[in-house]
Every structure is written in C-alpha cells, then in structure tokens.
Amino acid sequence: MDNVKELLVILIGSSLVSNVVLSQFLGLCPFLGVSRKIKTAAGMGTAVIFVITLASAVAGVIYRFVLQRFGLEYLQTIVFILVIAALVQFVEMFLRKCMYSLYESLGVYLPLITTNCAVLGVALTNVQKEYGILTGILNGFATAAGFTVAIVILAGLREKMEYNDIPQAFRGMPAVLLTAGLMAIAFCGFSGLL
Amino acid sequence: MMNVTGILTAAAVVSLVGIFVGLFLGVAGLKFRVEVDEREAAVLAALPGNNCGGCGFAGCSGLASAIAEGKADVNACPVGGDAVGKRIAAIMGVQATDREPLTAFVHCQGDCGKAGVDYTYTGVQDCRVMEFVPGGGAKSCNSGCLGFGSCVKVCPFDAIHVKNGVAVVDRKKCKACGKCVEVCPKKLISLIPYKARTAVACKSTDKGAVTVAACSAGCVGCGICVKNCPAQAVSVSEFHAQIDMEKCTGCGICVEKCPKGSIVRI
Numbered sequence: 001m002d003n004v005k006e007l008l009v010i011l012i013g014s015s016l017v018s019n020v021v022l023s024q025f026l027g028l029c030p031f032l033g034v035s036r037k038i039k040t041a042a043g044m045g046t047a048v049i050f051v052i053t054l055a056s057a058v059a060g061v062i063y064r065f066v067l068q069r070f071g072l073e074y075l076q077t078i079v080f081i082l083v084i085a086a087l088v089q090f091v092e093m094f095l096r097k098c099m100y101s102l103y104e105s106l107g108v109y110l111p112l113i114t115t116n117c118a119v120l121g122v123a124l125t126n127v128q129k130e131y132g133i134l135t136g137i138l139n140g141f142a143t144a145a146g147f148t149v150a151i152v153i154l155a156g157l158r159e160k161m162e163y164n165d166i167p168q169a170f171r172g173m174p175a176v177l178l179t180a181g182l183m184a185i186a187f188c189g190f191s192g193l194l
Numbered sequence: 195m196m197n198v199t200g201i202l203t204a205a206a207v208v209s210l211v212g213i214f215v216g217l218f219l220g221v222a223g224l225k226f227r228v229e230v231d232e233r234e235a236a237v238l239a240a241l242p243g244n245n246c247g248g249c250g251f252a253g254c255s256g257l258a259s260a261i262a263e264g265k266a267d268v269n270a271c272p273v274g275g276d277a278v279g280k281r282i283a284a285i286m287g288v289q290a291t292d293r294e295p296l297t298a299f300v301h302c303q304g305d306c307g308k309a310g311v312d313y314t315y316t317g318v319q320d321c322r323v324m325e326f327v328p329g330g331g332a333k334s335c336n337s338g339c340l341g342f343g344s345c346v347k348v349c350p351f352d353a354i355h356v357k358n359g360v361a362v363v364d365r366k367k368c369k370a371c372g373k374c375v376e377v378c379p380k381k382l383i384s385l386i387p388y389k390a391r392t393a394v395a396c397k398s399t400d401k402g403a404v405t406v407a408a409c410s411a412g413c414v415g416c417g418i419c420v421k422n423c424p425a426q427a428v429s430v431s432e433f434h435a436q437i438d439m440e441k442c443t444g445c446g447i448c449v450e451k452c453p454k455g456s457i458v459r460i
Contacts, residue, residue, distance in 0.1 A: 072203070072207060075204055075207050075208070078204075078208055079207070079208075079211055082208070082211050082212060082215055083211070083215070085215075086215040086218065086219055089219055090218070090219060090222050093222055093223060093226040094222075094226060096226065096228050097226040097227075097228055098226075162320070162347075163318050163320040163322060163323050164318060164319075164320075165318070165319040165320075
C-alpha cells in the first residue's frame with residue numbers, strides 16, 4: 001500500500017506540483033515555439049511523452065548497469081546527453097521504417113525533441129532522487145504528461161489571444177511569455193496538494 | 195597534483211560512447227534506410243522558404259515533397275511565381291506551364307462614408323468573432339467588409355490594410371498567397387488576374403432595396419452592366435454582378451454605366 005502511495009505522489013508531484021515547464025523551467029523552447037495551435041501542441045506533447053518515457057528507461061538502465069558498475073557516476077551528464085541524442089535519432093529512423101503512420105504524426109517533432117532539455121532533466125532527476133528503473137520510467141511519464149498539459153493549455157490560450165487587440169509592444173512573444181508567467185503562478189496552487 | 199587518471203578515464207569513456215553511438219547509428223541508418231527522393235531536397239532549396247502555406251501544403255517542405263511525388267505542379271508556389279517555377283521545372287525535368295499572375299481583391303468598398311452602421315460596437319477587434327455579434331457586426335450591410343483587419347493580421351507580406359473601415363490590397367506587395375481569402379469570414383476577398391482592369395466591388399446577397407438602405411456603393415443587381423457589356427462577360431447572380439475574367443476585355447463600359455459605382459477600375 002505504501003508503494004502505491006509513493007507512486008501516486010510521484011505521478012501527481014511530477015506532472016502538476018513541480019511541473020517541468022512551469023516550476024522547473026525546463027523545455028521552454030518547444031513550450032513557446034510549438035504552442036500556436038492546439039493540434040500541433042498536442043502532437044508535440046505526445047511525442048515528448050513517448051521520448052521521455054523511453055529515454056528515462058534507457059538512461060536508467062545505462063546508469064544502473066554501466067555507470068554504477070564501473071564507478072563512473074560522475075560522467076552521467078555527458079553520457080546521458082550522447083545517449084539521448086542517439087536514442088532520438090534512432091527512434092526517428094525506426095519509426096520511419098517500421099511504423100510510418102506514427103512517424104507521420106510525430107515525425108516533425110522528433111528532431112526538435114533532441115534539443116529539449118526536459119528529456120535530460122528527467123534522466124538526471126531520476127538519478128538525483130535515487131529512483132529505481134521502473135519508478136524512473138513512471139517519473140518520466142508523469143513529467144512528460146505535465147509538459148503536455150502545460151503546452152496544450154498555453155496553445156488554447158494563444159488561439160484565443162489571436163482575436164485580441166494587444167498593444168503593439170506586447171504583440172507576439174511578450175504576450176506569450178506573460179501568459180506563461182501567469183500560468184506558472186496558477187500552477188503554484190497545486191503546491192498544497194501533497 | 196591534477197588527477198590525470200580522472201581526465202583520461204573521462205576522455206576514454208566519452209570517446210567510447212561516441213564511437214559506440216556513431217557505429218550504432220551508422221548501422222541503424224543502413225538497416226532502416228528509406229529511399230528519399232533527392233529531388234525533394236533540391237526543390238525545397240529552390241522554394242522561397244517563407245512557409246506561408248499559400249500553396250495549401252504544410253509549409254515549403256510539404257510542397258517540396260508533394261512536387262517530388264508529382265502530386266503538385268512545379269509552379270504551385272504562388273509566392274515564387276514563374277522564376278521559382280522554372281527552376282523547379284529544371285530540377286524535375288519538365289516544362290513549366292505559364293501561370294497567370296494573380297492578386298487579391300476585396301469585393302467591397304463600403305467604407306465609413308458609404309456604408310451605415312446599426313450600432314456602436316466596442317469589443318474584441320477581430321472579424322472572426324463577428325458571427326457572435328448581433329447582426330453579424332455593426333455595419334448595416336450583412337455582406338460587407340467588417341474592417342477589423344483579420345486579413346491584415348494574417349498577411350505575411352504587409353500587403354493589405356484597412357483604410358477608412360474597409361480592407362484594401364496593395365497590389366505591388368501582394369503575392370497572391372491566399373491567406374486573406376481563407377481568413378475573411380465574409381468571403382469578400384478573391385484572387386483575380388493581376389492584369390484584370392475591372393472588378394465588382396460588392397458582394398451583397400441582399401435584395402436591392404436592402405442593399406440601398408445599407409450602403410451607397412452597393413450593387414443592387416439592376417443588370418445595366420449585363421446589358422451594356424459588349425463581351426457578355428458580366429452576369430448577375432445572388433443579387434450582385436459578377437465579371438467573368440476570361441471574357442472581360444477591360445473596356446470599362448460597365449464602370450461608366452453602373453449607376454451605383456459598384457464596378458471599379460483597377
């Protein structure tokens with residue numbers, strides 16, 4: 001029972017309370033860049049869920065069975081960077097060949113995710129918090145789900161903002177950044193949840 | 195004393211990972227190779243790269259793959275025009291068919307002086323929300339330009355502006371990408387040949403009496419232009435005149451004869 005409770009805490013904590021974008025400020029680049037339309041935002045979110053879950057699994061395995069065994073924990077950051085970049089490349093190739101329909105829907109976003117620091121962030125958080133491999137995967141999934149929630153909400157707000165007559169100085173990115181800031185404040189409300 | 199072993203281990207590990215990843219990706223690249231049309235990359239390089247979407251595909255890369263697959267014409271890019279069309283035709287090894295240059299035209303001239311208003315509107319300044327506003331906007335005419343400039347916002351070339359309450363296209367800047375045509379909720383903008391000399395600047399679908407009450411420049415569908423056109427290029431349907439650009443010779447008789455001034459010289 002304690003186990004289930006702990007997993008639930010990770011699930012809610014990573015997705016809402018310490019939201020990857022709005023309270024850790026990771027992955028801001030796609031958060032601002034691909035949030036014009038709800039449809040593309042949802043596509044990006046799905047791709048991020050897919051990649052982060054996979055990356056936390058691979059990073060967890062490598063940390064546990066390679067780095068820890070040889071006492072090379074201090075090289076985790078650079079090894080994770082290389083491995084995650086290679087993984088995303090490989091996933092893109094694999095999907096293109098073997099699951100073309102999935103590639104069609106995620107393909108545009110996959111190369112963008114290579115540079116998404118949230119992926120690396122999750123892998124490092126998993127190590128820092130000493131999660132096991134399975135718990136790490138769950139944490140990765142929850143974090144990515146939090147990212148998706150945030151980006152889809154922002155895209156919805158931006159679609160509505162299209163119609164507004166925004167003062168010249170605030171048009172474009174400034175208004176988006178202000179919106180993101182207000183969202184971050186709103187998400188602070190979740191901090192009492194745990 | 196520096197820890198030389200530490201530096202060497204780090205270097206060795208990173209190189210090993212690099213070599214392993216490189217080999218792995220290289221092998222995977224061979225194993226999962228998908229034939230890519232190299233013409234697609236060449237076509238993409240020849241396209242303007244604005245990603246305006248005027249061709250109807252998802253950006254320039256979308257059009258490039260469609261052209262490479264033969265699903266789109268080599269001169270399907272409305273922005274690049276003939277110059278780009280010819281270059282792509284050379285890449286694809288086909289003859290480019292000449293395409294008539296087009297320009298956007300707003301079929302309305304009901305500005306603040308000509309068209310009346312039913313009430314004062316203060317609210318979100320965007321044409322697309324007007325369907326939620328009583329009477330489809332404050333302007334008396336139900337078909338006319340609302341003047342809130344949704345077309346101005348979407349134009350990637352700064353070629354359309356609202357002047358005195360009605361949108362006007364700057365033909366020198368217009369690339370005929372069709373974004374304004376798509377966004378206008380009143381469907382008032384269309385692409386006409388650049389060399390067209392006359393155009394009907396009204397799309398009112400109301401009966402004559404209603405149009406007269408709403409706007410002093412509205413077409414009432416009287417048909418004088420139809421009777422006077424020597425080329426039979428003008429017709430009246432849905433209570434407003436329309437010019438068939440294929441038949442129009444640009445003589446301008448309809449412009450002179452129109453009692454309401456709804457047909458304009460451009």
